[in-house]
Amino acid sequence: MYTISEISRLTQTTAHTIRYYEKEGLLFPTRTASGIRRYDETQLTWLRFVLRLRATHMPIDQIREYVELFLASSDKHDTTRDRLRLLEAHQQNVRDQLAELMQTEQLITEKIATYRKHHPSVAEETLRPI
Amino acid sequence: MYTISEISRLTQTTAHTIRYYEKEGLLFPTRTASGIRRYDETQLTWLRFVLRLRATHMPIDQIREYVELFLASSDKHDTTRDRLRLLEAHQQNVRDQLAELMQTEQLITEKIATYRKHHPSVAEETLRPI
DNA sequence: GCTTGACTTAGAGTAAACTCTAACTTGTAG
């Protein structure tokens, strides 16, 4: 069981942010009798996944929605389908971002090549066409 | 020569945002005698490049810095090197984002596969380890 | 018991990038 500072160090995330994620309904650490947060391996793994989703720009609201579906799931009300739908939507989002990044990487590489060729005073675009 | 609404339509960007970019020093349209903005092909191409940089999360401040270097360039003070440095820094940034996205895409794909296999009531993680 | 560093809370503050409003001016079609 980890304290917040250990989790903070292990995930390279400030304790402030970790508490903020809890307030936003993304994390549920247990507490000691005196109210101090305790995190186990499961929570650590989950936080790492959340950080991955955030790094790929999944909004906190959507992550919370995913968590809520998870917590709401039961025998008579299974939320698997909805969670799958959320994951698939984000997967598409990630793929769109990949496409945009690859195109832009290509464009920047070309621009860099032009800069290196025409070394002094590059033409490229006349931003202010006066 | 395009009006702001034409540019807006051509780039799928609101006129508000286009004016905001101008205020932030990223665009320099010419003006009619009465003060109405006019954009030529060069400005359109430049805006499209700016939108690419934004879509790959280059901060507006850095784009402005790039523009300022471009405008400041002259025979006695060539800024090519600095612009190249900025582009290379962003290129690295884009590559880092690509790496993160590819890893996360992989992870999500695995998770989706697990969901599809264990269809009802997926185990994955027990978020609230009570 | 005392100090010291880590923990707690509610709530305020910040940064970035838009996004909108209000009041006004300009351009165009009838």
Place this chain on the structure above:
DNA sequence: CTACAAGTTAGAGTTTACTCTAAGTCAAGC
């Protein structure tokens, strides 16, 4: 000439995701 759509401005407001502060409580070593 008139209507009205589209343009203009300064500046206020919004959203998202943190980030920090203040005032206090808890835990461990001496």
